[in-house]
Amino acid sequence: MVSPMLFIIAPLAAAFVMIIFNNRGLAIALSLLTPIGLALLGLSWLPFTLVQAQPILVASIPAPLGIPLSLDALGTAMAILVSASALLVVLYSTVYMKHGHKQVSYYAVVMLLLTASFGLVLTRDIFNLFVFFEILCISSYILVSWEQDGAALEASFKYMVLGSIGSTFLLVAIALAYRVAGSLDMASVATAFAAAPRGYVVLASVMFLFGIGVEAAIFPVNTWLPDAHSSAPSSVSALLSGFVIELALVITFRVLSTVFAAVNMLPVLQVLALAGVLVGEFSAFGQKDLKRMLAYSSISQIGIMLFAFSLGTPAGAQAGLSHLLMHAGAKSALFLIAGYFIVRTGSRLIDDYQGLGRRMPVSAALFGLAALSLVGAPPLFGFFTKFQILSAAAEAGGVMAWFGIAVILFGTVLEAVYLFRVLRVLFGSSEQTARAEMEWPALTAVALFAALVVFGALLLPTLSSMIGPIADGLSTLH
Amino acid sequence: MISTAQILYATSFALILIGLYAVVTQRNLIRIVIGLNVSDVGINLLLVTLGFIDGGTVPIFAPGQTMGLMVDPIPQALVLTSIVIGFGVTALMLTLVMRIYAHHGTIDASRLRGLKW
Amino acid sequence: MRKLAGILLIGGLLLYMASLVPALFAPSVRTSLDSVGVPIIQSSEEVSGSANVVTAIVVQYRGLDTLGEVTVLFLSALGVAILASGLRDDVFSSMFAKDDGGFILQAGGRFLFPFIILIGVYIILHGHLSPGGGFPGGVLIATALFILILTGESAHMPHRLLNVLEGIAGLGFIGLGALGFLGTEQSFLTNVLPKGEYMTLFSAGFIPFIYAMVGMKVASELTTVVATLTEAPVNTEAPVNTEAPAHGSTQEKGRP
Numbered sequence: 001m002v003s004p005m006l007f008i009i010a011p012l013a014a015a016f017v018m019i020i021f022n023n024r025g026l027a028i029a030l031s032l033l034t035p036i037g038l039a040l041l042g043l044s045w046l047p048f049t050l051v052q053a054q055p056i057l058v059a060s061i062p063a064p065l066g067i068p069l070s071l072d073a074l075g076t077a078m079a080i081l082v083s084a085s086a087l088l089v090v091l092y093s094t095v096y097m098k099h100g101h102k103q104v105s106y107y108a109v110v111m112l113l114l115t116a117s118f119g120l121v122l123t124r125d126i127f128n129l130f131v132f133f134e135i136l137c138i139s140s141y142i143l144v145s146w147e148q149d150g151a152a153l154e155a156s157f158k159y160m161v162l163g164s165i166g167s168t169f170l171l172v173a174i175a176l177a178y179r180v181a182g183s184l185d186m187a188s189v190a191t192a193f194a195a196a197p198r199g200y201v202v203l204a205s206v207m208f209l210f211g212i213g214v215e216a217a218i219f220p221v222n223t224w225l226p227d228a229h230s231s232a233p234s235s236v237s238a239l240l241s242g243f244v245i246e247l248a249l250v251i252t253f254r255v256l257s258t259v260f261a262a263v264n265m266l267p268v269l270q271v272l273a274l275a276g277v278l279v280g281e282f283s284a285f286g287q288k289d290l291k292r293m294l295a296y297s298s299i300s301q302i303g304i305m306l307f308a309f310s311l312g313t314p315a316g317a318q319a320g321l322s323h324l325l326m327h328a329g330a331k332s333a334l335f336l337i338a339g340y341f342i343v344r345t346g347s348r349l350i351d352d353y354q355g356l357g358r359r360m361p362v363s364a365a366l367f368g369l370a371a372l373s374l375v376g377a378p379p380l381f382g383f384f385t386k387f388q389i390l391s392a393a394a395e396a397g398g399v400m401a402w403f404g405i406a407v408i409l410f411g412t413v414l415e416a417v418y419l420f421r422v423l424r425v426l427f428g429s430s431e432q433t434a435r436a437e438m439e440w441p442a443l444t445a446v447a448l449f450a451a452l453v454v455f456g457a458l459l460l461p462t463l464s465s466m467i468g469p470i471a472d473g474l475s476t477l478h
Numbered sequence: 479m480i481s482t483a484q485i486l487y488a489t490s491f492a493l494i495l496i497g498l499y500a501v502v503t504q505r506n507l508i509r510i511v512i513g514l515n516v517s518d519v520g521i522n523l524l525l526v527t528l529g530f531i532d533g534g535t536v537p538i539f540a541p542g543q544t545m546g547l548m549v550d551p552i553p554q555a556l557v558l559t560s561i562v563i564g565f566g567v568t569a570l571m572l573t574l575v576m577r578i579y580a581h582h583g584t585i586d587a588s589r590l591r592g593l594k595w
Numbered sequence: 596m597r598k599l600a601g602i603l604l605i606g607g608l609l610l611y612m613a614s615l616v617p618a619l620f621a622p623s624v625r626t627s628l629d630s631v632g633v634p635i636i637q638s639s640e641e642v643s644g645s646a647n648v649v650t651a652i653v654v655q656y657r658g659l660d661t662l663g664e665v666t667v668l669f670l671s672a673l674g675v676a677i678l679a680s681g682l683r684d685d686v687f688s689s690m691f692a693k694d695d696g697g698f699i700l701q702a703g704g705r706f707l708f709p710f711i712i713l714i715g716v717y718i719i720l721h722g723h724l725s726p727g728g729g730f731p732g733g734v735l736i737a738t739a740l741f742i743l744i745l746t747g748e749s750a751h752m753p754h755r756l757l758n759v760l761e762g763i764a765g766l767g768f769i770g771l772g773a774l775g776f777l778g779t780e781q782s783f784l785t786n787v788l789p790k791g792e793y794m795t796l797f798s799a800g801f802i803p804f805i806y807a808m809v810g811m812k813v814a815s816e817l818t819t820v821v822a823t824l825t826e827a828p829v830n831t832e833a834p835v836n837t838e839a840p841a842h843g844s845t846q847e848k849g850r851p
Contacts, residue, residue, distance in 0.1 A: 020762035131663035182630030566671030
């Protein structure tokens, strides 16, 4: 069996090779082959990790002296999702970024984003977590600023400032953990926190939450997201909204429920989650800029996922993860298509997309399907995932859960209104009928993302057999 | 009697908070970057002090030396990493500030629409 | 309004932290370690062969963190080059007063340059014997190169060469780590090279080699960052905004 270390090493090596040779063709080839290879690697490990987590030894030094890594079911599932998403976005980028500047660097930074993502799911050491988290953050900062127009530069700066504050908080949490535990691996820290004075753990968990929470777009440290995801190139928006913030959310939740298990953060998380849903939906409602609308929608969807996780039940965790999968497909498709809407019309405003459905029928149709799935219309995947979340909440019971159901339903209504408004514009009438469809690589990528939400319902049987061990990863530390 | 360690801890927390205060209240982008750097220094100091032992020596073996009273080497390794990461982020931020200045002619955050919280 | 919220938040944190300081850090005089540092110090000779325990931790016990750190540096250098590439020459020149550093820097720099490089190399190679290692050593070598930049000796650093060095150093690190897969435990970053005689220059397995890679990387990246930020841009075309109606293609010059 090939070592899961390859998840971390391969994209990193690919990035170095790309920079040495500075050749666009080589960069694209590596950027396509690496995710394919890693997705296959993930699939090959999945049967094993569903049964039991596979510990990985680094430097032949086990914890607590060394850095422990482990590939569990959740990690494998996330790795496969990340690889597949990255593959499709790279495919889209080959045509979308064709006229852009410094393309080899672009693919190198995307590869480094992947390295960081895989590192985050594999690591079981809090400082190692910090290092990979920084790589993730810095890659995002660079990618967000890519367009280098006023908006992108400012968005990136704001993101960097908030992210750096978050990193400082994260380091304080790590310092506290080391003080208490004397070592840095998550298992030892969890045990030490269980026995430590309450003040330590509370401060450390709050610092941790707001440290990583920046990247996970948790309210109230998500103010950077609308600017960042809307001023980034659409491929980057798809990467960030599609899996980066979700990955950060999963890691946040997992660490909070395992390492910081001594503090019950669930109520706090529920409040923050629902606040995020409300802020996201209300803000999206009035948006005239399509990408900003989609960005605010991401904030609320993250809120929905966090709400599902923080119900604290296996059903909630499973529902949240299914919704995560659906969102990855739907939001990526929406952003990628939006990118071409902007290119074809030269405008970011929804009103200027009048009748685009005639010029780009396939894209508009896929946009419609993805949007419907996001709202939760049957028989698309989104319906099932949202329903699962609501029923998990009903099952969990309690005031917050019912309040959450109300909020999510209300949010769904808002979503339906603003997304249908877009669809109405798209499929409205227009004089222009010149065909202006996307190039085939972009179209293929979008179609595959959309296929996930259209046919996702068919996946449900397979998904439900696997989701148990996968969701367990959110609350255990194997 | 206040020990060295306590002074160092207090200083490190003070630095972190001063840095954060600067980030929140300053309008000049460069000062915001400086504030983040001050926080970085604070947190690095905090980490290193975690390994402090009164009367301890450097964790490097000289010929014939036994372990004795060596300070904790782990925080030093952590801080090494943290300093490098801090450098990387600062370099990136300053380049961004340069670009923002080139684009807008100002680095006053209150005049830059996009930088409202 | 936001400022007030921020100040309240920080104030609250301050008070909370202040209340914790006595409890947290009460044992005012600490006379022994009780962390995992102890077994590491005790095992470092056998596991790593390095007399400098911090080096053993950085390269071996927590080598993955160092790989990550080196990646962060790589990313920042890349990011700086990407962002600086869009600076137009006219705006750029107005930001810097061109200055060749005066007589002392010119004469002194020329004299000191080889010594600084020598000391930098020395520090890198002796990372396992004395304080130092790849990072400070790399910074020293970069400092020597800064002298070239500051005195105007070198108007343009060879960016392409620096990139290639960066990449090779990175691949070298990964390659040395991959040697670990050939060892008995098949784990990444295991020190499989012979440990040699303790406390001599040729000891500690792959540690000097890894630090050499790190030093090379740090030096080339720091030089790239400073060179990019102080040189006038080679290509003065603004980057094409992808989210606009397609322009003609842009050529890529210089940095990738």
